Amino acid sequence: MLERYATAASTYAHWIDYQFLLIAVLVGFWLILAEAVMFWLIFKFRAKDGRPTQYITGEEPHQTRWITIPHLVVILCDIVIIVPAILVWYNIKQVLPPADETVRVIAQQWAWSFQQAGSDGVMDTADDIRTVGELHVKVNTTYHFELMSRDVVHSFAVPAFRLKQDALPGRTITGWFRPNRVGTYDIQCTQMCGIGHALMAGRIIVETPQAHAAWLLRNSSPSVAGQQTPPAAAMDAAMAMAEVRQ
Amino acid sequence: MSTEVQHAEPGIFRKYFFSTDHKMIAMQYLFTGMAMALIGGFFAYVFRMQLGFPNQHVPGYGIVTPGKYNALVTMHGSIMIFWVAMPVLIAAFGNFLIPLMVGCDDMAFPRINRFSYQIFLLSALVLLSSFLVKGGPFGGAWTAYPPLSASGAFNLTPVGATLWLLAVVLEFVAFLLGGINFTVTTMNSRAPGMKMYDIPLVVWMIVLASIIFMASVGPLVAGAVMLLFDQTMATGFYDPMRGGDPLLWQHLFWFFGHPEVYVVLLPAMGIVADVIAVFARKKIFGYKTVLYTTWAVGFLSFVVWAHHQFVAGIDPRMANIFSVTTLLISVPITEMVFLYIATLYGGSIHLDTPMLWALAFIAEFMIGGVTGIFLGSSGTDIYLHDTYFVIAHFHYTFVPIAIIAVYAGLTFWYPKMFGRMLNETLGKIHFWGTVIPFNVIFIPLFITGTAGDQRRVYSYAQFAEQSRPALQHLRTTSTIALLVMLSFQFVFLFNFVWSLRKGKSAGANPWRSNTLEWTVPSPPPHGNFAELPTVYRGPYEYGLPGRADDFFPQNVPD
Numbered sequence A: 001m002l003e004r005y006a007t008a009a010s011t012y013a014h015w016i017d018y019q020f021l022l023i024a025v026l027v028g029f030w031l032i033l034a035e036a037v038m039f040w041l042i043f044k045f046r047a048k049d050g051r052p053t054q055y056i057t058g059e060e061p062h063q064t065r066w067i068t069i070p071h072l073v074v075i076l077c078d079i080v081i082i083v084p085a086i087l088v089w090y091n092i093k094q095v096l097p098p099a100d101e102t103v104r105v106i107a108q109q110w111a112w113s114f115q116q117a118g119s120d121g122v123m124d125t126a127d128d129i130r131t132v133g134e135l136h137v138k139v140n141t142t143y144h145f146e147l148m149s150r151d152v153v154h155s156f157a158v159p160a161f162r163l164k165q166d167a168l169p170g171r172t173i174t175g176w177f178r179p180n181r182v183g184t185y186d187i188q189c190t191q192m193c194g195i196g197h198a199l200m201a202g203r204i205i206v207e208t209p210q211a212h213a214a215w216l217l218r219n220s221s222p223s224v225a226g227q228q229t230p231p232a233a234a235m236d237a238a239m240a241m242a243e244v245r246q
Numbered sequence B: 001m002s003t004e005v006q007h008a009e010p011g012i013f014r015k016y017f018f019s020t021d022h023k024m025i026a027m028q029y030l031f032t033g034m035a036m037a038l039i040g041g042f043f044a045y046v047f048r049m050q051l052g053f054p055n056q057h058v059p060g061y062g063i064v065t066p067g068k069y070n071a072l073v074t075m076h077g078s079i080m081i082f083w084v085a086m087p088v089l090i091a092a093f094g095n096f097l098i099p100l101m102v103g104c105d106d107m108a109f110p111r112i113n114r115f116s117y118q119i120f121l122l123s124a125l126v127l128l129s130s131f132l133v134k135g136g137p138f139g140g141a142w143t144a145y146p147p148l149s150a151s152g153a154f155n156l157t158p159v160g161a162t163l164w165l166l167a168v169v170l171e172f173v174a175f176l177l178g179g180i181n182f183t184v185t186t187m188n189s190r191a192p193g194m195k196m197y198d199i200p201l202v203v204w205m206i207v208l209a210s211i212i213f214m215a216s217v218g219p220l221v222a223g224a225v226m227l228l229f230d231q232t233m234a235t236g237f238y239d240p241m242r243g244g245d246p247l248l249w250q251h252l253f254w255f256f257g258h259p260e261v262y263v264v265l266l267p268a269m270g271i272v273a274d275v276i277a278v279f280a281r282k283k284i285f286g287y288k289t290v291l292y293t294t295w296a297v298g299f300l301s302f303v304v305w306a307h308h309q310f311v312a313g314i315d316p317r318m319a320n321i322f323s324v325t326t327l328l329i330s331v332p333i334t335e336m337v338f339l340y341i342a343t344l345y346g347g348s349i350h351l352d353t354p355m356l357w358a359l360a361f362i363a364e365f366m367i368g369g370v371t372g373i374f375l376g377s378s379g380t381d382i383y384l385h386d387t388y389f390v391i392a393h394f395h396y397t398f399v400p401i402a403i404i405a406v407y408a409g410l411t412f413w414y415p416k417m418f419g420r421m422l423n424e425t426l427g428k429i430h431f432w433g434t435v436i437p438f439n440v441i442f443i444p445l446f447i448t449g450t451a452g453d454q455r456r457v458y459s460y461a462q463f464a465e466q467s468r469p470a471l472q473h474l475r476t477t478s479t480i481a482l483l484v485m486l487s488f489q490f491v492f493l494f495n496f497v498w499s500l501r502k503g504k505s506a507g508a509n510p511w512r513s514n515t516l517e518w519t520v521p522s523p524p525p526h527g528n529f530a531e532l533p534t535v536y537r538g539p540y541e542y543g544l545p546g547r548a549d550d551f552f553p554q555n556v557p558d
Helices: A011-044 A061-094 A209-220 A222-227 A229-245 B002-006 B012-017 B022-052 B066-102 B110-129 B158-188 B201-232 B246-280 B287-303 B316-344 B353-376 B378-384 B388-418 B424-450 B469-502
Strands: A101-108 A111-116 A129-132 A134-138 A143-149 A154-158 A163-167 A173-177 A183-189 A202-207
Touching (some): A011 A061, A011 B353, A011 B378, A061 B316, A061 B378, A101 A134, A101 A154, A129 A134, A134 A209, A143 A154, A143 A163, A163 A173, A163 B378, A202 A209, B012 B022, B022 B066, B022 B110, B022 B469, B066 B110, B066 B158, B066 B201, B066 B246, B066 B388, B201 B246, B201 B287, B246 B287, B246 B316, B246 B353, B246 B388, B316 B353, B316 B378, B353 B378, B353 B388, B353 B424, B388 B424, B388 B469, B424 B469
Parallel strands (some): A101 A143
Antiparallel strands (some): A101 A111, A111 A129, A154 A163, A154 A183
């Protein structure tokens, strides 16, 4: 149901979409039934001359069962919804499957910047690739992200992945995703972060292994790494500014 | 009381600024709330125009810049909840109805009552004054998450942020004073013979809402003072660089913020219960069960707050607990709605304007209720959190509460408040002109939210997936429907003012209702009851077999 409105491009997107469908069917049934009963009663018991109203307290057992039985069915439906909801949540947010790759995601007013290991495969070395606004990832690869913020609360959201996690200054939050469809998808900030909130867009580019390897090679050679310095320097300047503001 | 009545008419100044009469204070709350609703509605018009017709000149406002957009949405949310829903639903109806319905001459503490309104008015003025200061009004969303709200360097509205916070705290003080009054008056000043289960539901619900409010607001007042210190005295309660924690605010805010939903819901449910009973000519189905479910809702509302924070960086294991409690709260609420629907069975339903509003409340609120399940279930909330799905969901609860139920109450008690009937034809035009566009505004927003539209952005130009023309058509549809809905509100304003002078004279009890407020003249005189009433039965004895009349007022002896 959700895929009709938003592309699904990660493994857990489908889990969330099925959960959405399950809820839609269950509550949709109840909503339509309740509305239908209500409108039927309004029609059936519209005021007519000479028809007296019935005196019903709603406290006799044969009356309360009209409430008690639906009440029990609602509890049952709640259980049917809550169990898979918690399972979906558990598998996305509580479990961290082993990582093939790790990326660092840094939020600040009003840009996304990313850091990932260069061709040596080790983070925090000279050939790390730092990008602003663009994250290149490999399809069918499990990524851990380390999410941090330099100033205010932001939220790292990739609708196509059904991924959303707030970024908090002062802590690093680790999560995961596994893209399973090649393409370019939006990154949003979904937490009000100041006047540039609507400009805080990014792209996540899911590539085939070959394309990703080529990109990696292009960007982690020392000469090109030098070209990456300006955004990194800009980020450091922004961070320094953020500290001055404190 | 009798000496009060013999006083000469006080001067204008004493009458309007220092009157301690509960009906006068109720009217002041009502008109202040309605004036604020016009302002909040105007803001909705401006930012919806920007979303429907991006970057165009908005007639009556101008170009909406990002900073102004943020301020508009922040002020729309704050005003509609704190300065419209609360003063109208709790303070205006509470002040007007409680003494009249429990059968006493005034509130238990009339001077505290007066003080409460004065502080409320001050809070509204402080909020509005933030439009005049350098940097303009606060734009960090009505939830005001720090560090954004804590530092002028981040939010660029250093003065506006502080004024917003001061205004909110003053508003809380006003409603703490009011809440004490509503609770004490209902518990101590009831007419002889009125037992706990003879109290009309609307009074019960306003009292329970006041208790929930008073019990939940304390932590937020403390949190607001800490935020005020962070803003003005460079403390670091919410600053992680200095050992503070931004999440602390979120917990304090939502510990109040979620019960607050029920604080405004309960009075609305109470109004609807009373209206349905009168116009279906029926006893409320399971009066006591309605009360038990209300208590259950009140209790559960204190243990659901973190469902606003599933993805906020709290321990993910905590989400499971709050997901369960959130779905649990659906049980008493559903039961309450079922009881209202069951009340219609066997009735004699008169579709006068107040009844139309009351029935629309139930029909629309159910949509708001069931869409909450998508958000309360933690798995789907990962995707839907902070999208337009959330906006559509809570407007399907808040519009029924603060607009539809308020109209049910206003059209129902207008004859008692002003002594004249509203025009029924205009009332029905206004009803359909409000309810139909309301659905056309928010159903498209469910879809854009499902498609991933995030909240609180003035433009989707930067986001390829959200810039699809199909989504823009939906946003434009929503905006046009809003224009229609807003324009129909002038029908109500006209009807309201016109009927004050030209309406048909109402008499004491035009709806043939049972409760005590209909036993006094319309409008009720100072001191309310010429002779304090005695109560013999519950408030909903309609259609009692063996009586000529289909109603049986509470004060008529057997």
